Amino acid sequence: MTQSAVSAGSGAAPEAPPLLEVRDLKTWFKTEDGLYRAVDGVSFAVRRGRTLAVVGESGCGKSVTSLSIMRLVPEPPGIRAGGQILLDGEDLLEKSQVEMQDIRGQRVSMIFQxxxxxxxxxxxxxxxxxxxxxxxxxxxxxxxxxxxxxxxxxxxxxxxxxxxxxxxxxxxxxxxxxxxxxxxxxxxPALLIADEPTTALDVTIQAQILGLMREIQARLGTAIILITHDLGVVAEMADDVVVMYAGKVVERAGVRALFDDPQHPYTLGLIDSIPRLEEKRDRLSTIEGSVPHPQRLPEGCRFSPRCPLATDRCRNEEPPLRQLRDGHEVACWYAPIDEAAA
Ligand SMILES: Nc1ncnc2c1ncn2[C@@H]1O[C@H](COP(=O)(O)OP(=O)(O)O)[C@@H](O)[C@H]1O
Ligand SMILES: [Mg+2]
Structure with a gap:
């Protein structure tokens, strides 16, 4: 994943540099049972005043990603295994905890479930x-x-x-x-990280809180990273979306492109499992199986054991995140990649 692929504009109007750029972030845990690659090469950008949703099932590394940005991952067992977290160009991974105390709350804030x-x-x-x-x-x-x-x-x-x-x-x-x-x-703060902020609330209150966040964003111009396992929330709130699976980004797109033209089989599975109004919420029932434990990651594509389309190539070779078209990237061997743009 290169910098230009994260931040490239459409060529016409040059975009302002993003507020936050996460580049190839690796946050691992060294435990008695071995090394957990909980976040393993994650890249995304957050634009000023916009909402980036990070979506994926429980255990995909969403919270570890947000705690990494806040520098609240306990070390040990956490290890900063690589990457950069650039806030207005300054790498938060290089900051001391004393410097982070000034940044937290003032430039970047977080709310929890x-x-x-x-x-x-x-x-x-x-x-x-x-x-x-x-x-x-x-x-x-x-x-x-x-x-x-x-x-x-x-x-x-x-x-x-x-x-x-x-x-x-x-x-x-x-x-x-x-x-x-x-x-x-x-x-x-310029950036608010909201980690499943409404998951513990009932549906009516959830809608009120999300509405409130949107309203405050419009008033204060706060950029938001919204962590959720609920694609319904993504559809309502996000400008840009990162889909995470087992510590990796599998798809990244604008919200319209993600819903109109989803490419990764995992994204498709998540969209298929959006509960209809009359059904119970928050069930991701249509994707068989579960997220692998970060110590027992499969070879090749990490989603391959659950993927209805997986072939031998998927089970052996890990697909890189590649550009499908401007602003839409996918890590699947079978997505129709734009070779000219890649
Ligand atoms: N302090 C820790 N020590 C060891 N493993 C951890 C620690 N915190 C998180 N993990 C592991 O990292 C993986 C990702 O967790 P998390 O980011 O909380 O997932 P999500 O928020 O997407 O549900 C999980 O397998 C979890 O067990
Ligand atoms: Mg979490």
Whole structure:
């Protein structure tokens, strides 16, 4: 995967350089049972003010990818085995943890599936928002409290002037997720990483939170990496999509191209398993089998044991990510590659 393939524009209007460029990222784990290649050569770019969705089943390496960007992978057992994570051209993999403390919250923020893992139960929600504002923005306590109330209003918490003094356990799951978003965006980061932000919520609340994220993005111009296993969420939210399988990118495209002209058999399987409205959500039932454990990766294409189209070549040779056409790449031996562009 080359840089030009990640960032190349259409040739006509030159595009602004991406806010974040992940190049050939490898995050492995050295465990007692051996080496886990959990993220194994992942590349993508995030454009300013846009949403990139990273989609794949559980265990594909989505969270390890986002934790790598935040530099929150525990080392050990984690190993930075290679690659670059360029934020405005600066490689986050080269930063010290002290430097990362300034970057986290201020330039890149993250929200998690379960807000209680990031909210401290013993502090009032306002105090938790204030803390970042005082630390990163040098605000006075009074200024920071006013900003915290403003942020709670922005995420549509009713009566923010009194809710600012609530404890997390006094709020519903949906409200806590709103507080998380308020906290993550308080210092106006250029990039928000949202790792399955609505998976734990019921469908109605999920739709509200996603709508809220879109609205805030339009207002603040925040770029979003949205991690999800749900292609329904991708269709609603994403501009660009990366499909991950077993630590690799198998397909990368604009959202329209991904749904109108999906190429990788894994992507096709995911799309086929989008639940219809009347069915239960979040079941990926039509792809037989499961994601391989990162210590027992198959030879050749990692999807080949589950792929209905796999041949001997797929079982022996790993397909590289190749350009199908501008902005659409796929790692499958049987996709119709544009040889002129490749
Ligand atoms: N701290 C860790 N030590 C060892 N293996 C890990 C660790 N964290 C994650 N992994 C492994 O990395 C793989 C990818 O995990 P993850 O990124 O959480 O998947 P996803 O978010 O796509 O569901 C999994 O097989 C998981 O077991
Ligand atoms: Mg995850």
């Amino acid at each position: 379960e807000p209680m893992t990031s909210l401290n139960p013993v502090y009032r929600v306002g105090e938790q928002i204030v803390e970042g504002l005082v630390k990163h923005r040098g605000m006075s306590a009074a200024e920071a409290r006013a900003k915290a109330i403003e942020m709670l209003g922005l995420v549509r918490i009713p009566s923010p002037e009194s809710r600012v003094d609530s404890f997390p356990h006094e709020m519903s799951g949906g409200m806590r997720q709103r507080v998380m978003i308020a906290m993550a965006l308080a210092c106006d």
